[in-house]
Amino acid sequence: MLEAHDITVRFDERNVLDRVSITVADGEVVALLGPSGVGKSTLLRVIAGLLVADAGTVSLDGVDITRWASHRRNIGLVFQDEQLFPHLTVAGNVGFGLRMRRTPHPELHRRVQELLALVGLSGFDDRAVGGLSGGEAKRVALARSLAPRPRVLLLDEPLTGLDRDLHDRLATDLAALLRSTGTSALLVTHDRDEAATIADRTIMLAS
Amino acid sequence: MAGRVERDRAALNRLPRWAVPALAALPAGGLALFFAYPVGTLLTRVLRPGSVTDVLRAPGLAGVLWFTVWQAVVSTVLTLVVGFAPAYVLARYRFTGRRAVLAAVTVPFMLPTVVVGAAFVALLPANWHGTARAVVAAHVFFNIAVVVRLLGSMWAVVPEGITAAARTLGASPWHLLRHVVLPLLRPGLWASATVVFLFTFTSFGTVRLLGGPAHATLEVEIARRATQLGDVDGAAVLSVLQLLVLGAVVWWSSRFQRRTAVQLPGARSLRRARSREQRRLVGTVAAVATIVMATPLVVMVSRSFRLGGRWSMAAWRTLGHTEVRPGVSLGVDPLASLFVSLRFAALAALLSVVIGALAALAIGSARRHGRLLDVGLMLPLGTSAVTIGLGILIAFDTAPIDWRAKWWLIPVGHALVATPFVVRALVPVLRAIPAEQRNAAAVLGASPWRAWWAVDVRRISAPLVGAVGLAAAISLGEFGATTFLTRSGRETLPIAIARLLTRAGETPRAQGFALATMLLVATALIIVIAERRVFGEGSVLDARGA
Numbered sequence: 102m103l104e105a106h107d108i109t110v111r112f113d114e115r116n117v118l119d120r121v122s123i124t125v126a127d128g129e130v131v132a133l134l135g136p137s138g139v140g141k142s143t144l145l146r147v148i149a150g151l152l153v154a155d156a157g158t159v160s161l162d163g164v165d166i167t168r169w170a171s172h173r174r175n176i177g178l179v180f181q182d183e184q185l186f187p188h189l190t191v192a193g194n195v196g197f198g199l200r201m202r203r204t205p206h207p208e209l210h211r212r213v214q215e216l217l218a219l220v221g222l223s224g225f226d227d228r229a230v231g232g233l234s235g236g237e238a239k240r241v242a243l244a245r246s247l248a249p250r251p252r253v254l255l256l257d258e259p260l261t262g263l264d265r266d267l268h269d270r271l272a273t274d275l276a277a278l279l280r281s282t283g284t285s286a287l288l289v290t291h292d293r294d295e296a297a298t299i300a301d302r303t304i305m306l307a308s
Numbered sequence: 309m310a311g312r313v314e315r316d317r318a319a320l321n322r323l324p325r326w327a328v329p330a331l332a333a334l335p336a337g338g339l340a341l342f343f344a345y346p347v348g349t350l351l352t353r354v355l356r357p358g359s360v361t362d363v364l365r366a367p368g369l370a371g372v373l374w375f376t377v378w379q380a381v382v383s384t385v386l387t388l389v390v391g392f393a394p395a396y397v398l399a400r401y402r403f404t405g406r407r408a409v410l411a412a413v414t415v416p417f418m419l420p421t422v423v424v425g426a427a428f429v430a431l432l433p434a435n436w437h438g439t440a441r442a443v444v445a446a447h448v449f450f451n452i453a454v455v456v457r458l459l460g461s462m463w464a465v466v467p468e469g470i471t472a473a474a475r476t477l478g479a480s481p482w483h484l485l486r487h488v489v490l491p492l493l494r495p496g497l498w499a500s501a502t503v504v505f506l507f508t509f510t511s512f513g514t515v516r517l518l519g520g521p522a523h524a525t526l527e528v529e530i531a532r533r534a535t536q537l538g539d540v541d542g543a544a545v546l547s548v549l550q551l552l553v554l555g556a557v558v559w560w561s562s563r564f565q566r567r568t569a570v571q572l573p574g575a576r577s578l579r580r581a582r583s584r585e586q587r588r589l590v591g592t593v594a595a596v597a598t599i600v601m602a603t604p605l606v607v608m609v610s611r612s613f614r615l616g617g618r619w620s621m622a623a624w625r626t627l628g629h630t631e632v633r634p635g636v637s638l639g640v641d642p643l644a645s646l647f648v649s650l651r652f653a654a655l656a657a658l659l660s661v662v663i664g665a666l667a668a669l670a671i672g673s674a675r676r677h678g679r680l681l682d683v684g685l686m687l688p689l690g691t692s693a694v695t696i697g698l699g700i701l702i703a704f705d706t707a708p709i710d711w712r713a714k715w716w717l718i719p720v721g722h723a724l725v726a727t728p729f730v731v732r733a734l735v736p737v738l739r740a741i742p743a744e745q746r747n748a749a750a751v752l753g754a755s756p757w758r759a760w761w762a763v764d765v766r767r768i769s770a771p772l773v774g775a776v777g778l779a780a781a782i783s784l785g786e787f788g789a790t791t792f793l794t795r796s797g798r799e800t801l802p803i804a805i806a807r808l809l810t811r812a813g814e815t816p817r818a819q820g821f822a823l824a825t826m827l828l829v830a831t832a833l834i835i836v837i838a839e840r841r842v843f844g845e846g847s848v849l850d851a852r853g854a
Binding site: 149150151153168169170171172174175176177178180182184186188197198201202245246249 | 319320321742744745747748749750751752753754755756758759762763766767770
């Protein structure tokens, strides 16, 4: 279970987050809704360890991880703009987290194939990420984050910038994917329909 | 806001505090020992009582100063005038063969000065040799690339809408140029003028080969005093004088450029020539520019195959001989110089790439003091090669550090000249990496070191290969610093070329052209390959517009 407790973040003397608390149970998918500028992404960055909060704690399965570096948390993050590594192939991107965990090669290869199949990109292994379409890039980013089996997956508006059709299709796929892998997830979005499609529970973050 | 956040609060995923100092240690140490210490030694020589006034009262110095200044001014003005049309055509028009013309115009700038000097020795009639005209002609040829690149990059973004607006308001082509285009281009004009002035003011190789004994620039005079007259103090005073002049010009010019800076919103867009006049203009300028730029080099290559008025391979065949006739020494072993140069280039490339990469990574990872190292490493670039050579010569010639006879001083000097270019090739690549890439690596389980390795180090590995070539090319052609450090029997290619070309007799001259041809081919090849690598086309980052 992921618990963020009383998180406060100040930028330039202004409270972006003021004592925000949130919990995500095992296998639960929670959507975080709210207008832009309300600090949704900031909260994700605090949970992922990319940002140090001014106050508050983050704990995972009862262990306080507030001061842990990101790479020790085993919390995945799907970035809004994917942040694929341009110098690596699709397979190189998907296998990155496994390499960081020193996964033996045969298992790494098998897992990468499994993930590519899961997101519908079998056969894309050696493609350069620069040549992917918007939807394909999002799928690769998702596969990359899921590959190391993170304890919790954070999704920062993972479907923005797609046309309506593709958006809806990917939203359904994503919901199925999270269910089938039993991944706990926290999804940031400003789209109510998307939240309803993907999440078990929705939280509104007001300014 | 994200940028601020990264700096102030990403404390959990940072490299340890000692990382940047550890990376910077070798570059900073090398810079201190082989640049700061020699230049410092040079300064203390100058500060001895009486030395300055003695030197400045020396006869002939006024003539040297006057020649240095006027040839630089004339060369600069002529380069701007001659480079104007190709800069315009290459910046504004798309046409078949544009890349080839661009290469023909810009590659000479990256060639060793000795090759350009040799090309003009081959091209110009005998009664031009040893004249100021010859020096100015070679300078214009050499520096047109600066105008095409610097002025061209400004011209490329002058929006067409502005010129169209002026035309609808009744501006004739002349009015358009005078009242709209030139004012917009002024920063580019000043930038090009400054760079060309600095290059021609400190010109060494070209003047050495073409100016003859009557025409010496400050650089040539410094070398003459130090290596021929043994007047090291005098040479030191002159090189400090030159440093002061260069500093003043750079300061004044950057101030002036800031004042005249204009914000141009336009994005770069090339168009096809539409009207008949436009087509004629583009065709003429492209053809003339290519012919003018290629001719000296073609003539030089062909002259290496001519002896006694006939075509002959003799000069090439005898490159391995050290005697003109039995018993008459040539004074230099042409073929051996090639191998000396290759060996030095390999070592200099290795040194400058290792040091340059460490420095670039330190600059890229530093949160605060990166700029200091960045500026420090650029200083050798702003110091003339002759000054660097002289500094090393006088700093390491007595105890405690007596390295006078050490052969490796030459590749170290070359590395000092080449490292700033390596750093300049790598730092922008590192700066262009979004901080989110390191964050993405971190949330995927990469420790700070592994994230740094996977993102930063991996990203510079491709441009690094290009940087090796760039450094090797610089070392192959380096002439100024080598003049001071060279020892008989270990001449590099440029030194051998200069010796051969200043000797009497047709055969040594043809041999000089043959060596210059080899140097030309080697450098041009490296440049073409390296440019692809360093400023590679179709990089993934560009393609995705990141």
